[in-house]
Amino acid sequence: MIALADVHKAFGANRVLQGVNLTVARGTSTVVIGGSGTGKSVLIKCILGLVTPDRGTITVDGQDALNPASRDAFLARFGMLFQGGALFDSLPVWQNVAFRLLRGSLKRPREEARAIALEKLARVGLGPAVADLYPAELSGGMQKRVGLARAIAAGPEIIFFDEPTTGLDPIMAGVINGLIREIVTEMGATAITITHDMTSVRAIADRVAMLHGGVVRWEGPVAELDSAADPYLRQFVGGLAEGPIETLR
Amino acid sequence: MNPALPLARLGRATLAALAAVGRVTLFAAAALSHLVRPPFYLREFGQQVMQIGWFSLPVVGLTALFTGGALALQIYAGGARFNAESVVPQIVAIGMARELGPVMAGLMVAARVASSIAAELGTMKVTEQIDALTTLSTNPVKYLAVPRLLAATLAVPALVAVADAIGIMGGWLVGITRLGFNSAAYLGNTADFLEPWDVGSGLVKGAVFGFIIALMGCWFGMNSARGAQGVGRATKAAVVAASVLILAANYALTELFFSA
Numbered sequence: 249m250i251a252l253a254d255v256h257k258a259f260g261a262n263r264v265l266q267g268v269n270l271t272v273a274r275g276t277s278t279v280v281i282g283g284s285g286t287g288k289s290v291l292i293k294c295i296l297g298l299v300t301p302d303r304g305t306i307t308v309d310g311q312d313a314l315n316p317a318s319r320d321a322f323l324a325r326f327g328m329l330f331q332g333g334a335l336f337d338s339l340p341v342w343q344n345v346a347f348r349l350l351r352g353s354l355k356r357p358r359e360e361a362r363a364i365a366l367e368k369l370a371r372v373g374l375g376p377a378v379a380d381l382y383p384a385e386l387s388g389g390m391q392k393r394v395g396l397a398r399a400i401a402a403g404p405e406i407i408f409f410d411e412p413t414t415g416l417d418p419i420m421a422g423v424i425n426g427l428i429r430e431i432v433t434e435m436g437a438t439a440i441t442i443t444h445d446m447t448s449v450r451a452i453a454d455r456v457a458m459l460h461g462g463v464v465r466w467e468g469p470v471a472e473l474d475s476a477a478d479p480y481l482r483q484f485v486g487g488l489a490e491g492p493i494e495t496l497r
Numbered sequence: 498m499n500p501a502l503p504l505a506r507l508g509r510a511t512l513a514a515l516a517a518v519g520r521v522t523l524f525a526a527a528a529l530s531h532l533v534r535p536p537f538y539l540r541e542f543g544q545q546v547m548q549i550g551w552f553s554l555p556v557v558g559l560t561a562l563f564t565g566g567a568l569a570l571q572i573y574a575g576g577a578r579f580n581a582e583s584v585v586p587q588i589v590a591i592g593m594a595r596e597l598g599p600v601m602a603g604l605m606v607a608a609r610v611a612s613s614i615a616a617e618l619g620t621m622k623v624t625e626q627i628d629a630l631t632t633l634s635t636n637p638v639k640y641l642a643v644p645r646l647l648a649a650t651l652a653v654p655a656l657v658a659v660a661d662a663i664g665i666m667g668g669w670l671v672g673i674t675r676l677g678f679n680s681a682a683y684l685g686n687t688a689d690f691l692e693p694w695d696v697g698s699g700l701v702k703g704a705v706f707g708f709i710i711a712l713m714g715c716w717f718g719m720n721s722a723r724g725a726q727g728v729g730r731a732t733k734a735a736v737v738a739a740s741v742l743i744l745a746a747n748y749a750l751t752e753l754f755f756s757a
């Protein structure tokens with residue numbers, strides 16, 4: 249279980265998180281929605297230790313995420329798909345996927361790591377011909393798939409997806425959404441996804457949390473998304489220009 | 498206007514500069530501490546030796562050749578004012594080994610490598626590749642900075658040695674073709690007057706310059722601001738800082754090694 253309690257983070261005068269409280273149960277898929285700049289990415293970066301909160305506590309299965317006993321062992325439990333893929337340009341696709349298996353505590357023999365990389369690439373619908381290409385030679389959709397393969401390569405217990413469908417056409421976005429749902433279900437992983445895309449929300453989420461004004465404004469099962477009374481949530485879900493969320497026109 | 502305002506601004510700028518020096522020092526200390534702790538990324542180190550050392554050879558060699566030749570012409574013309582034209586071989590050799598070899602190689606590598614490191618790491622920063630390294634249980638300083646720092650610290654002295662040899666050869670070529678020197682006498686004078694410490698001091702300078710170049714490239718790259726403009730600024734800052742620090746370090750080392 250991932251639990252955030254009263255998490256604050258400011259960048260200069262910009263108070264991004266102002267007391268976030270959120271619990272994500274083991275084996276569930278939670279999608280965090282919210283407008284641009286509301287701190288969704290900062291939230292998951294705080295859990296991973298990429299950004300240090302100013303205040304508050306974050307625990308993963310009771311373990312303090314901000315000061316884990318072993319950072320390597322802690323991070324080995326996570327996989328992450330970055331918004332832009334964040335694939336390493338200097339490495340071929342298979343080495344990107346097997347990055348964790350080629351070094352550090354999870355190191356495997358090179359041939360075994362390559363075999364696992366090919367298996368994970370196949371799982372996301374990419375053939376062995378892609379393995380020796382470099383990321384710059386791939387389309388945006390293929391890069392997302394490779395990023396997804398890298399995120400699941402070491403069999404993580406917890407997977408984060410940051411804007412998994414941004415920049416993709418609707419068909420490819422649907423394919424990626426389907427893959428995420430399938431993979432999370434078959435691995436039994438705990439997942440947190442950040443997105444603006446309501447199609448993704450409905451495809452991926454068990455539960456939804458809306459971040460606004462630095463706090464979790466609404467949280468509940470995806471089935472209650474359309475019937476919720478919260479005016480902020482209704483405006484966001486409906487994509488309405490009029491409502492309590494200020495918009496620039 | 499408040500008369501204390503300029504002083505306040507000066508104070509803030511001074512504090513900011515000192516804080517920046519502190520952060521760079523801590524970054525360098527962290528990188529050095531990783532030098533002796535596993536895991537060691539030998540493949541990445543080898544790649545950086547090629548990038549920083551081998552691929553810099555043409556530019557360093559050409560620069561040294563022309564500098565050695567120009568130095569011979571200048572010493573000959575200047576020496577002629579007090580009948581000292583014959584010292585061309587000795588001064589070219591000492592000048593190249595002690596000063597021009599290390600400084601020219603350092604500046605050329607700074608232009609070529611500090612910019613390249615800052616741009617590469619800056620792009621990695623803004624495309625979240627550095628965050629991705631962390632989530633993959635890999636320390637970015639250890640994986641990215643340490644191989645570059647070690648490779649530059651070892652490769653630049655080698656480039657200095659090459660620059661010394663080619664620079665002296667440039668002087669010799671000009672000496673025998675343009676200034677009327679006897680080839681054997683020129684080389685004999687060079688060998689007789691050049692002492693091991695002339696060369697050794699230049700190699701030590703090269704190692705220091707190499708460390709500065711990689712440190713500035715890594716620091717500005719890994720702390721690049723967002724977007725193309727941020728990477729551009731990081732690249733420019735890395736080259737400027739590396740060049741100024743090389744010249745400052747050159748003076749400090751010359752004082753240390755050769756002051757009376």
